[in-house]
Amino acid sequence: MNTTYLDERHIVALEKLVADPEEVQDVAPPRVVPMYVKDTPCTPLEHPLEYTYVYSFFLRPPGKFDPVEYAQYVQQIAAVRSVEQFWSVYRHIKRPCDIGEKVDVHFFKKGIKPVWEDEANLKGGKWILRLKKGLSSRIWENLLLAMAGEQFLVGDEICGAVCSVRNQEDIVSLWNRTADNIGVTNRIRDTLRRVLNLPINAVMEYKRHDECLKPAKYPYQTTGIVYPGG
Template structure:
């Protein structure tokens, strides 16, 4: 699919649902998630920030997640200055949203092998979010580390083993720029240092990178607070 076609499909929010059959019942996720798209490559004069932000699709099954990601929501297919977001359903990827207003973000800048590395980091982060891996560490996660299963086995085990909790993460943003691509993981809090450091260390482990990732508050995005 050409880049222009991808951007048009996302901007139009015409994303088909993944079909399920009686032989393949839908596997429900812990919560609903929404994909959003923002194309700032051709901003309209005088337009307010976020004017081009559009919700594309809300899903709550494993099948829809994989279908949407593999068909459309891949960052490397975007033109420069476009962004894809995956946030909890009901939360807008804006600092002003009540779930995000008192939070901040961890940022990972892709420095080498840009497009493949961006796509890999994006997918690993999405899987961690829908798999509820950003909650407090527990025996399940430790067991998976000590006794590695296949990615798919780990994914379903985590889905089936966690009770419903209020996630500490709002969502993730993939930003494609002419000279630099990055991922930003938005948090609900900016005040609980222990929680924030736990999230940062967990994310870096999920990304499996040696590069530093940094945390900034939404209301003071120029000042780095933490680095792991």
């Protein structure tokens, strides 16, 4: 059993992220709340997933923040290893469109941290969709279902997914292990278009993680990629 400790600000964030926090964490004295991420074995009546996945989130700490410390502020919510466990957690987590905070929500295979520096991610990359506000909840749900249901058919290439809730847009990304394998990345792209039911004019960007690790030449330049819906 893994145990992490939340400060008061993260407790507030968790309450905003989870519709019923008591369903996924134990009650503890104020200000120091242990959140236990349980890897519960499947019962004979449950339908096991191919991989165990972990829900987590990141909320930027107050004051000056070094992005290198990102992993230290990732707070786990729950681990799921069956269809039934997936839904028992998912139904208590707020949808991206209902979250008011700037927050990153993660859904990653157990053992893989949602950071570029993790060994599973170092040589990989991610497909990125930039979404207008109000569109991310449906896209995020369909993506999680496709991952849990092993729709991508690329072996262990899929590492996890991130939904970044921001003021003007939401950003959904799917991470994979091997950026150099063009056949795999293209297959992931094509499967994303199908399972997310993207319109023909939806633009997707692929970005290698080793590019993210390099100092940005133009740190304020963005791609401007938007999924317009419709």
